[in-house]
Amino acid sequence: MSAASVLAIEIPYWGQSILRVVGGLAALLLIAGTVVYLYLFKAVSFMQSRLGPMEAGPYGSMQLLAEVGKWLQKEDLFPDNADKRIFKLAPIIVLVSTFLLYLTIPWGPDAFFLDPATFNTGIFFTLAVSSISVLGILMAGWSSANKYSLMGGLRAAGQLIAYELPMVLAVVGVVIQAGTLNLQGIVVAQNDGSIFGFEYLGNPFVLTQAIGFLIFVIAAQAELTQTPFDMPIAESELVAGYMTEYSGFRFLIFFIAEFASAGAFAGIASVLFLGGWGLPTAWGDWTSGNAMNVIGPVLLLTKILLLSFVIFWARFSFPRLREDQLQRFAWKILIPLALGNIAVTAILKVVF
């Protein structure tokens, strides 16, 4: 099933692939733009009792275009000692990792980029591609031939690996409860479910997996290197960490990837914990039909925006942790908590 058969047009496989890539990129850019405008430009300004950009377009809504234009005009600089090929490749790898995250999110019963029917290891694949970005960041840090970049890259690698674990472990609880790795299956399981026979809410796993949700959101915050966990790009210590030597278009790619993956992680969290694109089955039969292909993406987008608001809200409220506090928090608090969560979930799953 794909958009092609919904519209009753047969598109060859290569055509579908191109459509998917273009669609995925469009979703990535749209969500990154929305997140940057709504939260990075506006919400943070409001939280600091100022208005933010107001000149470009109504309420500064065209500011993004101005910023992109500015970045594109900048000189493409390389440090003399940089490993140029690796230096050029690094931001693209980070962006590809984010792009693959977008491909895995299901947006509706038939609205998806990768077919869930043949994609049974969905959440496993998602978590695997999300860690590709570590490679890009390490490459950026190493190839810049700059000690700040290198330290930023190493910090990022340590941090992303440390927080990858609690994230995966938090997801395991959801997977046990849903009984499937398939993202579409997880959405269906949440909206099909009931809480002690009360089925009008479905069973969004945020209720039963509250601890898992908390761990996932905290780990996502760290994976995105947003502020309480932004040691890799700590501007007062490391200039801009692994992005120090990047300018112009390549910096823009890092920038887009950062905010697009904020949207992507919010999307994955919505799919795993908040019921994704679905409505509870008790409200009507929504598993098929085209209505949900329109309502679903809107619902999921709303959840994505709400969750990314939480991410940025925390970002703008809290000061940065110290590097050792960060590692201690991951290894001594989050991981044991996640392991306990798995054990309890497994036991309850067997009991009920």
Added chain:
Amino acid sequence: MGLGTGLVKGLGVTFKTMARTIVEGAQTVQYPHEKEAPPIRSRGVIALREENCTVCMLCARSCPDWCIYIEGHKQLAPPRRAGGKPRTVSALDRFDIDFALCMYCGICVEVCPFDALFWSPEYEYSEPRIADLLHDKDKLGEWMETVPAAPELDPGADKKGKK
């Protein structure tokens, strides 16, 4: 629980500020479109009342940045009373303040014994060329229009002071 309550309180502060900004508007002003009236004693720019200046050079000598340039000459003025000798007065040839150097300490205004220098709250005189920040005596004289009237003395204050 100390950690948790602190975090929630922090989130509350930012959220409350955001809600207040959306409902009541921001604390800031959209500058080129609307301007805040600066307080009456703001140190914006220094204005010169040329006829009060006696070329005593106190301001130039007290300036920590040496940003005041004064040149003058003596000339004869008609006598005060008929039949008297002509008086010698000092005339101002040049009075420049280089606002690229000035650090707005106000010592020149304080030190002037003849009330020739005043603070004006006007602040919009940036220039694309740094040399244009050197204001000559005509330009400094123009700033006199923007000098606010001296505030009322506090009750009981010495009325014999500077007028």
